Amino acid sequence: MTSTTDATDPTGADSDSAPHHHQHKRGDDYGELRAQLATLTTEAFRPELSEIDRLPTAEIAKIMNGEDASVPAAVAEQLPAIAAAIDGTAARMARGGRLVYAGAGTAGRLGVLDASECPPTFNTDPAEVVGLVAGGPSAMVKAVEGAEDSKELAAEDLDGLGLTADDIVVGISASGRTPYAIGAVEHARARYGALTIGLSCNADSALAAAADHGIEVVVGPELLTGSTRLKAGTAQKLVLNMLSTITMIRLGKTYGNLMVDVRASNEKLRARSRRIVALATGASDEEIEAALAATDGEVKNAILTILGGVDGPTAADLLTTSAGHLRTALDNARTTD
DSSP states (O other): OOOOOOTTOOSOOSOTTOOOOOTTSOHHHHHHHHHHHHTOGGGOOOGGGTTGGGSOHHHHHHHHHHHHTTHHHHHHTTHHHHHHHHHHHHHHHHTTOOEEEEESHHHHHHHHHHHHHHHHHHOOOTTTEEEEETTOGGGGTSOOTTGGGOHHHHHHHHHHTTOOTTOEEEEEESSSOOHHHHHHHHHIIIIIOOEEEEEESSTTOHHHHHSSEEEEOOOOSOSSTTOTTSHHHHHHHHHHHHHHHHHHHHTTOOBTTBOTTOOOOSHHHHHHHHHHHHHHHOOOHHHHHHHHHHTTTOHHHHHHHHHHTOOHHHHHHHHHHTTTOHHHHHHHHHHTO
16 A cells, blocks of 8 residues: 655545545645644655665665565564464354455555465465455556545445455555545444454554454555555565465465465466475376376365375365365375275
């Protein structure tokens, strides 16, 4: 999420490309919002960088790299909160719940990115992990005027998904004050009883306060004042990586550190599928090809046929019984020998 804000931008927009709008606002309204933004760490001005544009390119790159290096430590401080949110997410998804990200600008785009990477990585249904960005799909590439300012828009987007109490809604906002993200969390919690997570980059944020699980990764002021697609965006990417990946590990989508649910949709992934089966089993190429042929190319099933000594249909039945957990299915295969 990014927000470039100045005297003419009332929104504290979580989008570097947010247009200046709401021209009907009075000057005192802007003053109130400016004062609010001035309290946010993510919006703080750094006078020591005020002549950065005069430095050699290599020096700017070095400074920026040093800034980025501080992000993982800020994430580390939030690991207990992140772990608690993941456990709650995995419990609901195990019951058939969906993981829904909601944000504006960069934050929304990062949610869409994370959601879109789950089907090829973990063989999830595209409806299982969903990314909502304020203003709809077109906002992925072009800022939609005023969209982030509407809590009502977030409620409408969630209603359109047919939310249930088993679902999880993650509001994402660097500032922690974006109405769209807060509205999504409030509506999901109050109307549906869904589990809610608020991910922001300021302490004591309204977003974290509104959610069941508040995650506040305080990365400090940005290299470019208010450009929260930088450190804040990196922090959000790291947390979303954890949220989806570790949830999928908990749901049995992996075997050790192998992506055994990978969907082989192209040549690279077909080759990777064979490599994963080889790493998991140590089997010969001939055995691997036979196993994949017997299981319609399903990596997890192929591994089970080799390690469990069962045929394709039996492997499928064992995995169904174990809710897709390969280790459990292997244990069951060995006890039924």
